[in-house]
Amino acid sequence: MAGNTRDLLLACIFLLINSASAEAPYRFFGWNITYGEIRPLGVSQQGILINGQFPGPTIESQTNENLIINVHNNLPDPFLLSWNGLQQRKDSWQDGVSGTNCPIPPGQNFTYHLQAKDQIGSFFYFPSLAFHKAAGGFGAIRIHSRPLIPVPFPSPDDEYTVLIGDWYTASHKALQDLLDSGKELPSPDGILINGKRSPDGANFTVEQGKTYRLRISNVGLQNTLNFLIQGHNMTLVEVEGTHTVQNSYTSVDVHAGQSLSVLFTADRQARDYHIAISTRFINTTLRSTAVIRYAGSSGPAFEALPDAPSDVDFSLNQARSIRTNMTASGPRPNPQGSYHYGSINVTRTIRLANSAGSVGGKLRYAVNGVSFAEADTPLKLADYYNISGVFRLGGIPDAPPAGGATEEVRSETAVMDSDHRSFVEVVLENSEDGVQSWHLDGHSVFVVGMDVGTWTEQSRDSYNLVDAVSRCTVQVYPRGWTAVLIALDNVGMWNMRSEVWARRYLGQQFYLRVYTPTPSFRDELPIPENALLCGRAAAATSSRRPPVSRPRY
Ligand SMILES: *[C@@H]1O[C@H](CO)[C@@H](O)[C@H](O)[C@H]1NC(C)=O
Ligand SMILES: *[C@@H]1O[C@H](CO)[C@@H](O)[C@H](O)[C@H]1NC(C)=O
Ligand SMILES: *[C@@H]1O[C@H](CO)[C@@H](O)[C@H](O)[C@H]1NC(C)=O
């Protein structure tokens, strides 16, 4: 803890120094990654701890702040952290996935230089290599608005982080072995809320009459989770950095990898109430509870818990009701509605279909028939150092193979190329029975349409071109489609992936290179001075590495 105090002091000193200049403040974090015993489901297992904690510490920050995170890897395995939703403008060098960064070797450290540039909202970080995410190493990221930027609701009396996710008692290595051997994962063993499960689950204390913000992230491996608070409705106020129209819901669906904020007011009789979190879209529902405890509670929660909704329609209708509050500010003082995404011409349509198939007799998942093969060198480094033969540009076709997604799958380190500042329509097509969840690093996307059935050009007539929500992770319903519009305004190498972790691990991902032929530090920051080098980049580059220093904001 001495280190934390020191980091805090350093951060304070920097805040003082920087308040006088235009440069955004710095916050410093020193994180020690270790294995340690955890028992979230009552069974002892090996977890990934950050400074001894499971889940990891919450990153508190404010729009434009610099986050300097020195990660010491004390695991016996290579390790990386990535940032779900923290965009890293111009800086895919910090993204912390195998396509952008060399792993931090055991016993070594790497310092991420992140910036919450032009962002607000609720996100999370997670370990991206191997199947580490099944062991922990994740935590919440909160980016608060700057003091002078209006937030479209009264300041809540308090905020709670609520990390929810499915969980296995099997070790992450056993799960990885299962996938490596070509098998599917079994059903999860339970649902965790902030790393715990009922009856010894998390307790949230509230005071009568006060209003609380819950920042909920689904950090689990696969399942959509339905979230409800007994006897209390919730007002949705934020989805992955967009202030939403403030609708009231009795329960909300949070798909794998998604984050959102709700407000609820403790306006009932002072006793205990349950939070219930239930799996969706699978046959055997798993449910976990936590307790909302009023100060001066007169007793435990006793009412029977309502069932979670079970139909797709409920979820689909709810998703369609989530819209942007056009008059509210986002990270900037001007209204979120002043960016008219609906009147920008689409320069390219990309249709992406997920499929399950096999390569060499083993289960693989694919996008447009291509299952991503990990490379021996991060693609970003290979691109930068002109090392050929690491990946193939144009490896992912812009449309599924004729006849739709097939079980025919080939394995390739495929990169999709795209032009900086192009404005693309991406249609995610799901012909399978499970719900899909897709995430694109470095960007947020306008979710203009989703439905069950098959997407056709006529589906465009139903697009919301006015107040669709902009977010980084979108669901696609079973045998359905979701359409998004994306301004590709962030040069770099960005991971597009399934947030259903076994599917990503077995190939349902690729990289999108957002490219400009006229490189400039205005569009992309230079390679960090502390960049780790590995694979073919380590051998080929020591003499060629240019000694550039990075501009500071
Ligand atoms: C990290 O934790 C391990 C185990 O507790 C300890 O041996 C090591 O010194 C710590 N490293 C840092 C950098 O704090
Ligand atoms: C490792 O940590 C030290 C300080 O503890 C720091 O000076 C160094 O830059 C870090 N290494 C990398 C690669 O970030
Ligand atoms: C939360 O409250 C429940 C019900 O009162 C109790 O059984 C449980 O031990 C509490 N959990 C924690 C972590 O305090």
Ligand SMILES: *[C@@H]1O[C@H](CO)[C@@H](O)[C@H](O)[C@H]1NC(C)=O
């Ligand atoms: C919650 O909302 C539903 C439907 O909008 C309504 O029927 C119900 O009375 C509300 N419950 C509370 C506790 O306000």
Ligand SMILES: *[C@@H]1O[C@H](CO)[C@@H](O)[C@H](O)[C@H]1NC(C)=O
């Ligand atoms: C769930 O049940 C339905 C109907 O009983 C069945 O068709 C489907 O295969 C089952 N799904 C899973 C994942 O077991």
Ligand SMILES: *[C@@H]1O[C@H](CO)[C@@H](O)[C@H](O)[C@H]1NC(C)=O
């Ligand atoms: C939208 O935001 C404004 C603040 O700009 C707020 O007054 C209004 O209540 C919000 N509207 C809805 C429907 O959430």
Ligand SMILES: *[C@@H]1O[C@H](CO)[C@@H](O)[C@H](O)[C@H]1NC(C)=O
């Ligand atoms: C978009 O395309 C239409 C029709 O091709 C054209 O008239 C219009 O000028 C374009 N708008 C912009 C902003 O490029």
Ligand SMILES: *[C@@H]1O[C@H](CO)[C@@H](O)[C@H](O)[C@H]1NC(C)=O
């Ligand atoms: C890679 O090739 C490009 C074009 O040939 C060249 O401009 C650039 O300097 C090369 N990069 C490195 C790091 O050698």
